[in-house]
Amino acid sequence: MVKNCSSQSVATAVREYEGVTRKHAIGEIIRSLHLDSPDVVASFGEDAAVIRKGDDALLLAADGIWNKLMEADPYWSGFCAVLVNIHDIAAMGGDALALVDILSFTDEELMHEVTRGMADAASRFGVPIVGGHLHPHTPYNVIDVAVLGSATLDSIIYSDRAEDGDAVIAAIDLNGRVHPSCAMNWDSVTMKDGATLRAQVKVMKTLGEGHLVTSAKDISNPGIIGTLGMLLEVSRKGAVIDLHAIPMPDLAAHGITFEHWVRMYPGMGFILTANQNHVDEVCRLFRDVGMAARVIGTINTTKELTITYQGNSSEVFDFSLDGILGSRDWCQSL
Amino acid sequence: MVKNCSSQSVATAVREYEGVTRKHAIGEIIRSLHLDSPDVVASFGEDAAVIRKGDDALLLAADGIWNKLMEADPYWSGFCAVLVNIHDIAAMGGDALALVDILSFTDEELMHEVTRGMADAASRFGVPIVGGHLHPHTPYNVIDVAVLGSATLDSIIYSDRAEDGDAVIAAIDLNGRVHPSCAMNWDSVTMKDGATLRAQVKVMKTLGEGHLVTSAKDISNPGIIGTLGMLLEVSRKGAVIDLHAIPMPDLAAHGITFEHWVRMYPGMGFILTANQNHVDEVCRLFRDVGMAARVIGTINTTKELTITYQGNSSEVFDFSLDGILGSRDWCQSL
Numbered sequence: 001m002v003k004n005c006s007s008q009s010v011a012t013a014v015r016e017y018e019g020v021t022r023k024h025a026i027g028e029i030i031r032s033l034h035l036d037s038p039d040v041v042a043s044f045g046e047d048a049a050v051i052r053k054g055d056d057a058l059l060l061a062a063d064g065i066w067n068k069l070m071e072a073d074p075y076w077s078g079f080c081a082v083l084v085n086i087h088d089i090a091a092m093g094g095d096a097l098a099l100v101d102i103l104s105f106t107d108e109e110l111m112h113e114v115t116r117g118m119a120d121a122a123s124r125f126g127v128p129i130v131g132g133h134l135h136p137h138t139p140y141n142v143i144d145v146a147v148l149g150s151a152t153l154d155s156i157i158y159s160d161r162a163e164d165g166d167a168v169i170a171a172i173d174l175n176g177r178v179h180p181s182c183a184m185n186w187d188s189v190t191m192k193d194g195a196t197l198r199a200q201v202k203v204m205k206t207l208g209e210g211h212l213v214t215s216a217k218d219i220s221n222p223g224i225i226g227t228l229g230m231l232l233e234v235s236r237k238g239a240v241i242d243l244h245a246i247p248m249p250d251l252a253a254h255g256i257t258f259e260h261w262v263r264m265y266p267g268m269g270f271i272l273t274a275n276q277n278h279v280d281e282v283c284r285l286f287r288d289v290g291m292a293a294r295v296i297g298t299i300n301t302t303k304e305l306t307i308t309y310q311g312n313s314s315e316v317f318d319f320s321l322d323g324i325l326g327s328r329d330w331c332q333s334l
Numbered sequence: 335m336v337k338n339c340s341s342q343s344v345a346t347a348v349r350e351y352e353g354v355t356r357k358h359a360i361g362e363i364i365r366s367l368h369l370d371s372p373d374v375v376a377s378f379g380e381d382a383a384v385i386r387k388g389d390d391a392l393l394l395a396a397d398g399i400w401n402k403l404m405e406a407d408p409y410w411s412g413f414c415a416v417l418v419n420i421h422d423i424a425a426m427g428g429d430a431l432a433l434v435d436i437l438s439f440t441d442e443e444l445m446h447e448v449t450r451g452m453a454d455a456a457s458r459f460g461v462p463i464v465g466g467h468l469h470p471h472t473p474y475n476v477i478d479v480a481v482l483g484s485a486t487l488d489s490i491i492y493s494d495r496a497e498d499g500d501a502v503i504a505a506i507d508l509n510g511r512v513h514p515s516c517a518m519n520w521d522s523v524t525m526k527d528g529a530t531l532r533a534q535v536k537v538m539k540t541l542g543e544g545h546l547v548t549s550a551k552d553i554s555n556p557g558i559i560g561t562l563g564m565l566l567e568v569s570r571k572g573a574v575i576d577l578h579a580i581p582m583p584d585l586a587a588h589g590i591t592f593e594h595w596v597r598m599y600p601g602m603g604f605i606l607t608a609n610q611n612h613v614d615e616v617c618r619l620f621r622d623v624g625m626a627a628r629v630i631g632t633i634n635t636t637k638e639l640t641i642t643y644q645g646n647s648s649e650v651f652d653f654s655l656d657g658i659l660g661s662r663d664w665c666q667s668l
Contacts, residue, residue: 037462040432049464051432051482058392060482062434062466067473098374098385100396102436102478128371130383132396139401139474144436144467146480148385148394 007307010243011314013259014225045234046159047091047217048149057156059149061088066221070141073181074110076190078117081145083189083267086125087218089149090201091270093157093208096127096149104135104142114143124194125201155208162215162235162273162299169213169279170224171286171293172269173200174249178256186249188267199289200268206285212278219269224262225316228271229305233319235273241297243309273299341641344577345648347593348559379568380493381425381551382483391490393483395422400555404475407515408444410524412451415479417523417601420459421552423483424535425604427491427542430461430483438469438476448477458528459535489542496549496569496607496633503547503613504558505620505627506603507534508583512590520583522601533623534602540619546612553603558596559650562605563639567653569607575631577643607633 041050041057048061063084070077082099089096099122105111122129127147176188189197207213215235219227224246232239248261256264268291274282279295286293303319375384375391382395397418404411416433423430433456439445456463461481510522523531541547549569553561558580566573582595590598602625608616613629620627637653 037432040462040464043462043464046465049432049434051464053390053431053484056387058431058482060432060434060464060480062436062478062480064436064438064467064469064478066469067438097387097392098371098383098394100383100394100480102396102398102480104398104401104476126371128374128377130374130377130385130394131380133398133478135398135400140476142438142474142476142478144396144398144476144478146394146396146434146436148392148482150387150392 007309007312007314010259011307011316014316017263047088050156055153057151057153059089059092059094062146064144069182074113075117078114079121081143082118082121085145085147089147090204091216091218093155093205094149094151096147098128098130098148100146101132102144104138106138107141110141124197157208157216159215159217159231160234162237164299164301166214166273166299167276167279167295168239168241168297169272169282170247170296171291172247172266173291176267178254184264186264186266203285203289212282213272213274216270216272219266219271221265223264229317231271232305238300238302238304239297240306243307245294245296247292247294341643341646341648344593345641345650348650351597381422384490389487391485391487393423393426393428396480398478403516408447409451412448413455415477416452416455419479419481423481424538425550425552427489427539428483428485430481432462432464432482434480435466436478438472440472441475444475458531491542491550493549493551493565494568496571498633498635500548500607500633501610501613501629502573502575502631503606503616504581504630505625506581506600507625510601512588518598520598520600537619537623546616547606547608550604550606553600553605555599557598563651565605566639572634572636572638573631574640577641579628579630581626581628
């Protein structure tokens with residue numbers, strides 16, 4: 001049982017979390033950048049864009065690191081800059097092939113720590129950093145990374161294909177720690193060896209090739225519920241989830257509340273939807289690589305995300321009114 | 335004839351130009367990021383990294399925009415963010431397939447102008463922006479872009495293959511203007527239609543497929559001579575070039591000096607090296623798309639870049655002592 005927790009307190013905590021609210025501006029930018037192209041199979045709203053090349057698909061994504069994180073811990077921010085990009089490709093069922101980075105810095109010492117974090121992550125995941133661009137002497141420190149991946153077109157996992165009646169599965173590596181310099185980050189990666197980390201992300205490729213899930217996203221800054229919200233928004237579906245079922249570490253031992261846990265960036269975590277027939281196999285594949293994986297709810301057609309806890313229920317998002325990504329218009333135009 | 339110009343004054347102007355000196359920090363970062371990978375055919379030192387995929391090559395590059403440019407002209411900085419990435423792929427003889435961007439902004443109005451510039455450039459070159467990442471509410475405005483391209487492995491043009499005795503060719507679109515908000519930028523692009531711009535970058539693909547050049551780079555912030563310097567550094571060669579032969583617009587009419595011209599970012603320009611037998615065909619292909627193209631010198635084995643003007647000569651760089659990219663060590667280790 002989770003102490004001092006109600007479905008309402010969690011709904012409010014998730015809805016008002018900066019990791020969620022800062023996604024709002026995306027919709028407007030997307031509308032202005034849209035350009036039709038026959039080889040672009042998927043773009044905005046997915047963790048990585050999908051570009052057709054024969055029977056293969058090329059995957060392209062980019063992610064930057066929040067300046068707050070970089071100031072708090074340059075090494076971890078560099079590590080995360082690589083990690084989130086590798087997760088963007090993994091979430092689509094692809095193989096990450098190469099990374100490029102753009103470093104802008106005013107503080108050379110800080111940038112060396114960022115670079116050390118990037119190099120460590122790249123080396124453990126076995127994905128080379130192959131180039132990029134360097135801006136010394138800027139009035140700010142910024143690290144942005146882009147990633148190239150590939151997959152067969154047929155095995156790609158999209159975010160927007162959740163189906164009515166699917167199970168919602170959360171898969172998270174609980175073997176970690178609250179990051180000492182970033183309370184909103186669950187670090188389950190810096191203490192793991194490369195073989196473990198590669199096996200964990202490879203599960204997503206196995207799921208794609210086996211057509212075992214209908215949709216997935218890596219759990220990013222908006223946390224477990226916020227990330228599920230984005231998946232529902234682009235899938236134009238709703239869900240009811242049971243807070244009690246969400247995988248969690250020993251919260252008291254780590255000194256955090258449940259509201260805190262569900263908003264954390266979990267280091268290595270995915271939200272997936274699957275036909276009920278595939279649930280056992282999906283969960284088993286994650287457990288085989290040391291991750292907790294559990295059904296936390298069911299997809300429905302309401303366009304609302306509702307959370308339940310001990311008989312109470314609260315609505316977190318109503319996508320028929322407003323979305324996390326502000327995608328109501330651009331989803332229809334893409 | 336160029337007025338008030340000596341080989342010495344140009345050598346000093348190029349060597350001390352911030353566009354050149356800010357490249358120094360690259361070497362140190364590269365050494366710390368290097369990771370061996372059998373499918374990475376080329377990485378640092380090239381305009382785009384080359385990743386083997388069967389008989390094809392995937393090209394990946396990233397570029398950011400100098401904050402000074404963004405403050406001076408947000409629309410033009412957005413246009414350039416796309417332009418320089420498309421040039422990175424073109425310089426390798428490839429096709430640009432898709433772009434991703436990472437926007438960090440504090441000033442929403444400015445970011446809309448940046449986005450408008452990006453969308454305009456992407457649309458004219460016909461390369462879709464397929465995703466990326468948005469950081470609202472950062473304490474700075476930054477735009478970083480990455481690009482995915484492709485080519486057949488056999489037709490790629492590298493920077494580091496200049497050969498002793500090759501002609502050095504400069505190809506530049508002189509039909510333009512000093513950009514009204516950025517004196518160091520020659521804008522030959524915003525007034526051109528998409529068909530013209532696409533034909534200009536496509537020349538590089540034709541050169542690669544026909545094996546008509548030994549090496550090339552797009553002319554970037556370090557300007558004509560600085561960019562040639564980077565090509566010589568990674569090729570471990572030298573060159574003697576004749577300032578008089580460098581293509582230039584009517585400098586007096588545009589109110590700029592020759593020292594200014596050779597340091598400008600020329601909007602649409604390439605430095606190439608070619609066997610003397612191919613010079614006429616290479617220059618003709620550029621002239622057919624409205625670009626000035628001329629032999630400006632010859633590659634030698636000295637590892638020095640020397641410029642001559644009216645019988646005087648001056649050394650700009652001696653790569654046996656120090657490089658623009660600080661590449662003396664990492665070139666050998668890669």
